[in-house]
Every structure is written in C-alpha cells, then in structure tokens.
Amino acid sequence: MPKPFQPSVVTANHLLDGDVIYQTAADEWSRNLSDAEVLTDEADAQIRLLHAQSQPAVTVGAYLAEVALSVEGPEPTHFREEFRKTGPSNYAHGKQVGAAPGPLEASEETI
Amino acid sequence: MYTYSDFDAEFVRNRNAQFRAQVNRRIDGSLTEDEFKPLRLMNGLYLQLHAYMLRVAIPYGTLSSRQMRQLAMIAEKWDKGYGHFTTRQNIQFNWPKLQDVPDILDALAEVEMHAIQTSGNTIRNVTADHFAGAASDEIADPRPVAELLRQWSTDHPEFQFLPRKFKIAVSGSENDRAVLRAHDLAVQIVEKDGQQGYRIFVGGGLGRTPMIGKVLRDFLSPEDLLPYVEATVSVWNLLGRRDNKYKSRIKITVHENGIDTVRDKVEARFAEIKPAFTGVDQEMLEGIKAQFALPAFRNASIEALEAYRAANPAFRAWTDTNLTDHQNDNYAIVSISLKSHGKTPGDASADQMRVMADLAERFGHDELRISHEQNVILPHVHKADLPEVYNTLRDAGLATANIGLISDIIACPGMDYCALATARSIPIAQQIATRFDELKLEHEIGALKIKISGCINACGHHHVGHIGILGLDRAGVENYQITLGGDATQVAALGQRTGPGFSADEIIPAIERIVYAYLDLRTDADETFLQAFNRVGMSPFKAALYPAQSKAA
Structure with a gap:
C-alpha cells in the first residue's frame, strides 16, 4: 500500500545564487522554511509544485519536501532537508549568516 | 611550466x-x-x-x-x-x-586556467603524480605526457558525448602516488631494455563498483601513445553501455567483456587509426617537454640545517613528516598540509593561498602542486630555505606536521555541500583529527591513511583508504560503514567491509577501537597499520569493533 501523503512544502534552489528557497502561501519565495506554505492535500501539493516549476526565472529543481508540524512551523523530517534549511556544518555560511531570511525581494524574483 | x-x-x-x-x-x-x-x-x-x-x-x-x-x-x-x-x-x-x-x-x-571538461561525460582533468619533476624515484616527468593528453582530449570531437566520464592519470615512477589503478585509464612511464615507454592501465575506478585497473599494454612505444589512448576511448565509446549509467564506465566494459576482448578490439582500432598519426604529436610533445625543463637549481650550503633542526623540535617534527626526497640532494619536496586538526580537509583561505604563492615565488622556483590527497606541494625548496619556509607556514596556520598520518584525511565535501551525498564527511574528518590530536597518539600510530566518502560515488577514495569510511543514509539517519586494508599505491587493494555501520556518534569511538587494536597487535613501531592488517587480517579488528557480537559468538 502506498504511504499516505505527508505534509510537505515546495522547495527549490534559486536560479541566481542557488540558495534554498520555499514557496509561501502568498505565492512568494522565501529563504526561510518557517515561511513556507504547508501542503496537506496531495492533489493541491501537485498543483503548487507545477506552479513552482512554471517559474524557471526563479526556481531550479523544485520538488516537494516532507515536513513535520511544530509550534514554530514546519520542520524537516530528513537530515538532508535540515542541512538545506540550515547551511553547511563546517562554516557559518549560507543561511547562517548574510542575507536575512524572509521573502525574496521582488527584484530577486524577477531579475 | x-x-x-x-x-x-x-x-x-x-x-x-x-x-x-x-x-x-x-x-x-x-x-x-x-x-x-x-x-x-x-x-x-x-x-x-x-x-x-x-x-x-x-x-x-x-x-x-x-x-x-x-x-x-x-x-x-x-x-x-x-x-x-x-x-x-x-x-x-x-x-x-x-x-x-x-x-x-x-x-x-x-592566468591560463579554465573549468572546461571538469564535469559531464567527457575526458576530465588529466591528473599526475604531485611530486612530478621533483621526486628522486622518477624515471621521467609525467607532466609533458599529461599536457599532451590534455590538449588531445580538450574538445575532442569524438569524445564529447561519451557513455560516462573518463578519468586519466599519469605517473613517471614505479611508486604510485597518483592512484593510477583507480582511473579509467592510466599511463605509467616505464623503462624496458634502456628505452622509455608507457605501461597502460585500464578499467580502474572506485564508486559503487570498485575495480582495480588492469594492464592493457605492458609496454607502449612513445610514438604510439596518442593513437593507443584514442583507440581505447574509441572502443569504449562504442562498446560501453548507455542503457544504465551505473554500468557505463569502462571498468564495467572491461569486466563484462574481459580484458582480452577489450585489448583485441583496442589493438584492431589502433592499427586502423595509427597511420593518421604522422608524428606531429611527437613534435608537439618535444615542444611541451622543453617547457617542463628543470628549474636552475642553486648551490648553497645546507650545513646550518641540522643545527636548526636540533634546536627546534617543532621544526624537526615537521621535517620528519612533511618532506620528501628530491632528485637534487640539496633540495626537498615540501608538503603543506591543508589538514590542520579540526579544519576542513583541502580548504585554503585566500590569505593562505597568497602565503603559499609568495613562498613558491621566493623559495620554490615559482611552482606549486595540488595533490589528490588535498594538500599543496612546494616541489623544489632548497634545504637552506626550509626554516624560513616553515616559519612562514606556521604563522599562516599551514605548518601542521601530519602528512601521511591519521589526521591527513581525504574527505569529500559530503552532505555539507554535495547534492549527491547521503551523509556528511567533513565533520567526521574534523572529529577524527581533533580526537587523535587530543590523545597525542598521531606520531605513535605512524603511517595511516583514512579516506572518507559521503556517498557511494567514492570521491573520498574510501575503498583505497587503509581505513575507509563511507557515509550512507540508513532509514533517514547518517550511518558510516568502515572498510579496512585498502591501498592506493602500486600494490593497490580494495578495503574489506568490517560489518554493520555506525551512527555519527559511534563512528569516532569505532575508529579509536581499530587504532588501539592495531597498537596492541603490531610487532613493533615499524610495522604500519596496513602491514599489520595484511599480516593478521580482519578478525582482531572485527573483535575490537564489535565487542558484544564477538563475545556472544
């Protein structure tokens, strides 16, 4: 029997800098998992994924990543997604410093 | 150059x-x-x-x-x-x-550099012995051959859509420092009856199906090199499988068809294309060789060196581990360790790169080398200059005296960076190095190569590590398998799996148990880990690794 659909978010890499991004309910892209829209219905999730994949000027390699729900919002269920959310463990680079997480600037989305 | x-x-x-x-x-x-x-x-x-x-x-x-x-x-x-x-x-x-x-x-x-053919199903960057042109045991500098192969393979119209990637390495010495036998094709400069020529290996590779390369031709005349290599890649280009990317590398082609069949096809293809090679390539090779002429070595006294060594224990320890014999007795090959304990193997900051560049310019005939072991080499340093080179390196955090020791670890980027990885490698390397530095056992343990890959593709060469570590994803948790007895040299061997893997928390203690078992069972301090393993086999190490199971048994 196939595994029941798990709560998921739409995630991708940003075209210009490759950073990990998440689709929000407001149809924006955020660098922060906590802003992500959590999808609990499989059909709905597929539509949202198609929507993400139709934005090649912003996204590369969009896919659905499973999350667990916590009071702080969605949390990764797999360590790979934890590293994507956090950044590398050997330096405080990527999401750990630099650009404050949050919605992408409109200019970033559209170039 | x-x-x-x-x-x-x-x-x-x-x-x-x-x-x-x-x-x-x-x-x-x-x-x-x-x-x-x-x-x-x-x-x-x-x-x-x-x-x-x-x-x-x-x-x-x-x-x-x-x-x-x-x-x-x-x-x-x-x-x-x-x-x-x-x-x-x-x-x-x-x-x-x-x-x-x-x-x-x-x-x-x-600065005459590029990123062409560093990816894709092409002939990749041609690698060579990092001591090329300097090593005392060398028959000839392999780099002119490597450069000829680079020119031949770059944008070669026949080889832009190969079944899979194709990696070539070249060495000019019997002592293999370039992991020849883990390459799709390797060229070793050899001598036979006073003539220089090439031994050609084919079908080596690591990854999910590790194979030790086989001798395709024991002796090849210099003028036959390019047509023979071209014939080999050409045969594989047609024979290699394109239906399954895990079976597409030439190692599988050799394995499935047999070395003799592949050799027959290569020889036939070689006979076909050889007439088209009219000798221009040999003229080019001579021109390239002239550009790799030895630097003008200088004469200076090295008498002060011993006194300096005697008076400076840290310098002495560094000279004991980080120097290799040069073909000129007044010179040394300096290995600069990019494996400072607790740091990321193979990383150098921009400042460190400039320090190494300055040293090369001032004391190293303007040459640097990058080793596949992720260190930097100054191939030509006059021994009189070693104290100043050392002091400059030390001030830049580059004088770690650990070449060939347990903390000189090869590690791929692993899941900290790599999209293909199934587990992290870098933190495991950092923790092993830090732990054995704390234990102050590194020099006591002696020669021991640990190699870590964060997935089955084996960029970290774990199969040929004396201790190999492979990071996997086991039901959503990082898990590390250990292999023992691998060897990357001319007596290449693939490591054997010890048994079940270990979690990220368990892997460092597991490595410690292996090392303590070795220290207990070695005949004396001269018997290296690998020699001890080859003498006693897996059992004592298994017993140390899995004490509960061995008691139960």
Missing part, C-alpha cells in the same frame, strides 16, 4: 564568450534549465545543496604563484574567501553566483 599557445588562449576565450551568452540566455528566460544544465556542466558549473559550485581544473596539479594568487582573488571577490582542493587536483568554489561565473571564467583565463 606549460604556457598557453595562441590557439589555447583563443579557444578558452571563445568558450568563455559562448558561456557568457548562455548564462545571459538562461537568466533572460530564453533557455530552460533542462537546456542550460548540460551547457553549464560542460563549463564546470554545478548546482549543489546550498549554492552553485564551480570546479576549476588544475591540470596535473601544477600551479604558478600567479595562478594561485588569482585563485585567492576569485575566492575573495566572488566567493566566501576560500577554495576547496579536491581529490582530482581541481579547486572548487562553493558559493559563486550564476551571473558572476562568466567573469570568474575570464579571470581564470587571464
């Missing part, structure tokens, strides 16, 4: 201009990602876990100070101030932005 011809310079310039236009078309939406991906990969640009990664070739691991300084500049201007040297003598920048990459490639072209 080889200097670009006008042809080389124009080729790289044109390719960069093409790629700049391709990047622009991707950003303005004219190209989809599916269309763009093969184009970026042809130019060494990957999309990794958190960012793009640009892999820049360092052909046969050789750099000038000017090139090293340019890498430092690129690291600072377009990346996060460091670069990562890899197990195939490349440098990777982990954080470039897509729109900056054409400028980075132009900056590389200014």
Whole structure:
C-alpha cells in the first residue's frame, strides 16, 4: 500500500545564487522554511509544485519536501532537508549568516 | 611550466564568450534549465545543496604563484574567501553566483586556467603524480605526457558525448602516488631494455563498483601513445553501455567483456587509426617537454640545517613528516598540509593561498602542486630555505606536521555541500583529527591513511583508504560503514567491509577501537597499520569493533 501523503512544502534552489528557497502561501519565495506554505492535500501539493516549476526565472529543481508540524512551523523530517534549511556544518555560511531570511525581494524574483 | 599557445588562449576565450551568452540566455528566460544544465556542466558549473559550485581544473596539479594568487582573488571577490582542493587536483568554489561565473571564467583565463571538461561525460582533468619533476624515484616527468593528453582530449570531437566520464592519470615512477589503478585509464612511464615507454592501465575506478585497473599494454612505444589512448576511448565509446549509467564506465566494459576482448578490439582500432598519426604529436610533445625543463637549481650550503633542526623540535617534527626526497640532494619536496586538526580537509583561505604563492615565488622556483590527497606541494625548496619556509607556514596556520598520518584525511565535501551525498564527511574528518590530536597518539600510530566518502560515488577514495569510511543514509539517519586494508599505491587493494555501520556518534569511538587494536597487535613501531592488517587480517579488528557480537559468538 502506498504511504499516505505527508505534509510537505515546495522547495527549490534559486536560479541566481542557488540558495534554498520555499514557496509561501502568498505565492512568494522565501529563504526561510518557517515561511513556507504547508501542503496537506496531495492533489493541491501537485498543483503548487507545477506552479513552482512554471517559474524557471526563479526556481531550479523544485520538488516537494516532507515536513513535520511544530509550534514554530514546519520542520524537516530528513537530515538532508535540515542541512538545506540550515547551511553547511563546517562554516557559518549560507543561511547562517548574510542575507536575512524572509521573502525574496521582488527584484530577486524577477531579475 | 606549460604556457598557453595562441590557439589555447583563443579557444578558452571563445568558450568563455559562448558561456557568457548562455548564462545571459538562461537568466533572460530564453533557455530552460533542462537546456542550460548540460551547457553549464560542460563549463564546470554545478548546482549543489546550498549554492552553485564551480570546479576549476588544475591540470596535473601544477600551479604558478600567479595562478594561485588569482585563485585567492576569485575566492575573495566572488566567493566566501576560500577554495576547496579536491581529490582530482581541481579547486572548487562553493558559493559563486550564476551571473558572476562568466567573469570568474575570464579571470581564470587571464592566468591560463579554465573549468572546461571538469564535469559531464567527457575526458576530465588529466591528473599526475604531485611530486612530478621533483621526486628522486622518477624515471621521467609525467607532466609533458599529461599536457599532451590534455590538449588531445580538450574538445575532442569524438569524445564529447561519451557513455560516462573518463578519468586519466599519469605517473613517471614505479611508486604510485597518483592512484593510477583507480582511473579509467592510466599511463605509467616505464623503462624496458634502456628505452622509455608507457605501461597502460585500464578499467580502474572506485564508486559503487570498485575495480582495480588492469594492464592493457605492458609496454607502449612513445610514438604510439596518442593513437593507443584514442583507440581505447574509441572502443569504449562504442562498446560501453548507455542503457544504465551505473554500468557505463569502462571498468564495467572491461569486466563484462574481459580484458582480452577489450585489448583485441583496442589493438584492431589502433592499427586502423595509427597511420593518421604522422608524428606531429611527437613534435608537439618535444615542444611541451622543453617547457617542463628543470628549474636552475642553486648551490648553497645546507650545513646550518641540522643545527636548526636540533634546536627546534617543532621544526624537526615537521621535517620528519612533511618532506620528501628530491632528485637534487640539496633540495626537498615540501608538503603543506591543508589538514590542520579540526579544519576542513583541502580548504585554503585566500590569505593562505597568497602565503603559499609568495613562498613558491621566493623559495620554490615559482611552482606549486595540488595533490589528490588535498594538500599543496612546494616541489623544489632548497634545504637552506626550509626554516624560513616553515616559519612562514606556521604563522599562516599551514605548518601542521601530519602528512601521511591519521589526521591527513581525504574527505569529500559530503552532505555539507554535495547534492549527491547521503551523509556528511567533513565533520567526521574534523572529529577524527581533533580526537587523535587530543590523545597525542598521531606520531605513535605512524603511517595511516583514512579516506572518507559521503556517498557511494567514492570521491573520498574510501575503498583505497587503509581505513575507509563511507557515509550512507540508513532509514533517514547518517550511518558510516568502515572498510579496512585498502591501498592506493602500486600494490593497490580494495578495503574489506568490517560489518554493520555506525551512527555519527559511534563512528569516532569505532575508529579509536581499530587504532588501539592495531597498537596492541603490531610487532613493533615499524610495522604500519596496513602491514599489520595484511599480516593478521580482519578478525582482531572485527573483535575490537564489535565487542558484544564477538563475545556472544
């Protein structure tokens, strides 16, 4: 029997800098998992994924990543997604410093 | 060192201009990602876990100070101030932005460097013994041959859509420091009846199906090299499987068809194409050889060195581990460790790159090498200069005296960066190095090579580590399998799996148990870990690793 659909978010890499991004309910892209829209219905999730994949000027390699729900919002269920959310463990680079997480600037989305 | 011809310079310039236009078309939406991906990969640009990664070739691991300084500049201007040297003598920048990459490639072209064929199903960067042109045991410098192969393979029209990637290594010594037998094809310069020629290996490789390379031709005359290599790649290009990427490398072709069948086909193809090679390649090789002439070694007294060693224990320890015999008795080959305890193996900051470039310029006949073991080499240092070289390295955090020891670990980027990885490698390397430094056991343990890969593709060469560690994803948890007894040298061997893997928390204690077992069972301090393993086999190490199971048994 196939595994029941798990709560998921739409995630991708940003075209210009490759950073990990998440689709929000407001149809924006955020660098922060906590802003992500959590999808609990499989059909709905597929539509949202198609929507993400139709934005090649912003996204590369969009896919659905499973999350667990916590009071702080969605949390990764797999360590790979934890590293994507956090950044590398050997330096405080990527999401750990630099650009404050949050919605992408409109200019970033559209170039 | 080889200097670009006008042809080389124009080729790289044109390719960069093409790629700049391709990047622009991707950003303005004219190209989809599916269309763009093969184009970026042809130019060494990957999309990794958190960012793009640009892999820049360092052909046969050789750099000038000017090139090293340019890498430092690129690291600072377009990346996060460091670069990562890899197990195939490349440098990777982990954080470039897509729109900056054409400028980075132009900056590389200014110093005769590029990222062409560092990815994709092509003939990749040709690697060589990192002590080439300096080692005391060398028959001939392998780099002219490597450069000839680089020129021949770059944009070779027949070999742009191979079944899979194809890696070539070249060595000029019987002692294999270039892991020849783990390459798709390898060239070893040999002598027979007073004549120099080549021994050709084929079908080596690591990855999910590790294989030790086999001898395809024991002795090949110099003038036959290019047609013979071309015949080999050509035979595989047709015979190699394209239905399954896990079975497409030449090692599988050799395994499935047998070395004799492959040899017969190569010889037939060779006979067919040999007449087309009229000797121009040999003229080119002579021209290339002239560019790799030995530097003008200087004469100076080395008498003060022993006194300096005696008076400075830290310097002495460094000279004990980080120097290798040079073909000139007054010179030494200096290995600069990029494995400072607790740091990321193979990483160098821009400042460190400049320090190494300055040292090469002042004391090293302007040459640097990158080793597949992720260290940097100053191949020609006069022994009288060693104290100043050491002191300068020490002030830059580059004088770790651990070459060939337990903390001189090869580690792939693993899941901290790599999109293919199934577990992290870097933190495991950092923790092993830190732990054995705390225990102050490193020098007591002696020669021991640990190699760590974060997935089955084996970029960290774990199969040929004396202790190999393979990071896997076991039901959503990082799990590390251990192999013992691997050997990357001329007596190459694949490590044997010990048994069930260990979690990230358990792996460091597990390595400790292996090392203590070795210290207990070795005949004396001269018996290395690998010698001890080859003498006693797996059992004592298994017993140490899995005490509960062995008691129950």
